[in-house]
Amino acid sequence: MSHSQTHGEAHDAAHGDDAHSHTSTDDRLVYMANQIATFFGSQKHDAAVAGTRDHIAKFWDPRMRARIAELLVSGGEGLKPIAREALEGLARKQ
């Protein structure tokens, strides 16, 4: 058992149901995409979608983009509309 696992278990035991915000990378990717969409969401709709799409294309590593594309294909649970539209556009572009 690794050191980190030991601590993770100790942490969970101590905190029970008050678990930390993001339990997986998938959670985190969806959360990040929504954050980006929220910023651009104050702009006009087309600009918001384009801004979100371009930001993800410009700053996300290919494996992150590939994984969120998979999540989108499997329903994209939790994605906000602008994020979803941006990712659909990104998928079409690539």
Next chain:
Amino acid sequence: MSLVHEIDYGTPASKSEKLVTLTIDGMKVQVPEGTSIMRAAMEVGNQIPKLCATDMLDAFGSCRLCLIEIEGRNGTPASCTTPVAEGIVVKTQTERLKQIRRGVMELYISDHPLDCLTCSANGDCELQDMAGVVGLREVRYGYEGENHIKMGKDESNPYFTYEKSKCIVCNRCVRACEEVQGTFALTISGRGFGSRVSPGMDEEFLSSECVSCGACVQACPTATLNEKAMYDIGTPEHSLVTTCAYCGVGCTFKAEMRGDELVRMVPYKDGKANRGHSCVKGRFAYGYATHKDRILKPMIRSSIHEPWKEVSYEEAIAYAASEFKRIQEKYGRRAVGGITSSRCTNEETYLVQKLIRGAFGNNNVDTCARVCHSPTGYGLSQTYGTSAGTQDFDSVEESDVILVIGANPTDGHPVFGSRMKKRLREGAKLIVIDPRKIDLVRTPHVQADYHLPLRPGTNVAMVTAIAHVIVTEGLVHEDFVRDYCDWDEFQEWAEFVAEERHSPEAIQQYTGVDPALVRGAARLYAKGGNGAIYYGLGVTEHSQGSTTVIGIANLAMATGNIGRNGVGVNPLRGQNNVQGSCDMGSFPHELPGYRHVAEDDTRVLFERDWGVKLDDEPGLRIPNMFDAAVDGTFKGMYVQGEDILQSDPDTRHVSAGLGALECLVVQDLFLNETANYAHVFLPGCSFLEKDGTFTNAERRIQRVRKLMAPKNGYADWEVTIMLAEALGYKMDYQHPSEIMDEIARLTPTFTGVSYAKLEEAGSVQWPCNEKAPEGTPVMHIGGFVRGKGKFMLTEYVPTDERTGPRFPLLLTTGRILSQYNVGAQTRRTENVAWHPEDVLEIHPHDAETRGIRDGDYVRLDSRAGSTSLKAVISERMPTGVVYTTFHHPVTQANVITTDYSDWATNCPEYKVTAVQISPSNGPSPWQENYEAFSRQSRRIAEAAE
């Protein structure tokens, strides 16, 4: 080689443009109006004897040694306090003056120990010099009368002594503390013959308000205040000018040496960032370079559960290279990456990113700016077109209104903090936006005109509310906006901020700040003259860090506070070379010079020069690397000069990521916390042992000069070359200057930079190229780099890190004056005298309701983890907010912080964590387990005989 000697002109230079002509000792002299006669004489090489005067301080006129005669005027005025006048004829050496000076010196020496031969300042004492200069040959008064010669020493300060018997009460130290440092910790106690320098109310230096900046030591003309190193080692015999390796101010020092031993660091008056001043870190805290913890030999191990084995560089490098190759063969080209160091030089940082892009073949490179000022890069590049601050530090001297938001300059950037305080004492107005009552809010002779104590996490609401006032009250500088910004975008922005929901009254529900204060501050910033904004990590380290930077940029554009001296947007960068590491292409989406990896023309330029095909996809950012490691797609990492385990948020997740790596190579001075998870350790080299350059927060590129041979055998850049070559990628450099030549060849903003240029100019601020051959102190003059300034909308989005019944308090983290970042350097110096452990600052009300007393051990819990540390009850905290530092691994404050991060850059939200505090008996389980793990992981196997 000899000591770098700087002329002391006795009084500061006049800034007047009007010239005055006079005659001094028969020579015509032309100097600016307002210049002292003492300085004018020195301009022509005529050094008038002096003791209480030095050009770092305003004239005082107390020592009566610098007297002169002026034709047609009575008496013998002091040349330091007498300004030049048109046509006057001055004599600096007459029989009368000689007699007076000798008499004055005779009085001084009659109450001064005559232990010159054994004095620590022997050969470095102005009193000794002046005795010679005036021809003192006897003291007629004897030494039997009342005197101070038997007074004792105050040795409480770890770095310097106060030898009261040697004080001549010239006031230089007291004035340095006031005028240069701005702390006002020193005074003259007693009267007449009983007068003596006193820290505070006759306290010892260590327990007084003294911040140990060293200004008093530098100012002292005798051995009264003297570095302990001068006692221990003796006087230096040669020196080189180099740049401090602590914060982003970038102070330059004369590193004074005896042989290969560093005797002392003396602030360099020609240093354009520090102008001859220093802080306790740069001035004194360099002992870590020779600390016993330093690791000087490479080490390897196949598992982090094994002890380290010392090996040769060849073996360590070969092992690291073979592991990286194995991992890439097994898991793919993008399964490895690395982190450049903001503590290393530009040249070293450049080489690490080149290794990752060229030898690893991907863009998985990042740097500590990810966790500090990456939102600055994003926000300012979007709005202005450049990922850097707009001004030089001198600019503050022309500011009328200074707005400090999310920064604590007197602790984090102390030398600039002192320069800022000086301007404030001269009358500039001050607005502080910070949850805490930082020192600037009220400190001797400085008081903020407005303190807006907002709740952590509400910066965007506050900045937008200030914009609301500026727009709705007609305070916009419309001519500026029309000339230099996109008018359509401005109108859209103005309409947005003018909405009632952005008014100070409406946002009070989020910020908790009285709307009248917000309105007053907005009016002052917009209409108070030159308005300058200075900000720090209290702006960037939020889930909306980039949005706040954009909001700040909007404010400066709307009010026309950009493009000239005294104004601007000024990020106070954290580490010594964090600006440089960003400039050098340390981000995973950008090549050097902030050009995206997907730009074909740029990539081709680098491919041709580097002889290798480059990846056109952005790489992983640091937090993404940890995620990918946990997910199993990222397996190898090269970390130079950063301690990500201690510095990055959500330690539990970081340790899981590091623990999942199959090869972690750490290059550092010490077995830091990250090295607990490493398989290869490559010894690092301190800034004293190598050549290179650092770039400070004002884009100033300055030389780092090699003072001694690397104690570990190689400079860091040489080790990176070895690793690159073992990976099959040839790097051919004989000296860092050749690396800089390559940087200049490939980076448009650096084309004019070379070591020869730095030698000639001392320093330059980028852009330095054909358009600006001498560099660019102030940016965006007459237009923005991107063309038209871009206004962007800044909708406030509350962080998802919320308080609630279980975690009702907000934790915010930061740094203090005596420690630096993760403390790896400063913890290994005498600076621990001021900050031996991290403590939790808590408001008296919050403490009382929890039954916590000052000094109690408390448990600090968040949704991410828990730790224990001592509580300090402090009224500078608002209720509901607690504060700690992250300097000590024993505390591990980042066990508490969460994985929430900035929407644009993933910069962590260090400044907002919901927590609860409770009484505790000792360390948390995490601390105990980590301590045991750390002890086990640091074992080094004994070498076989």
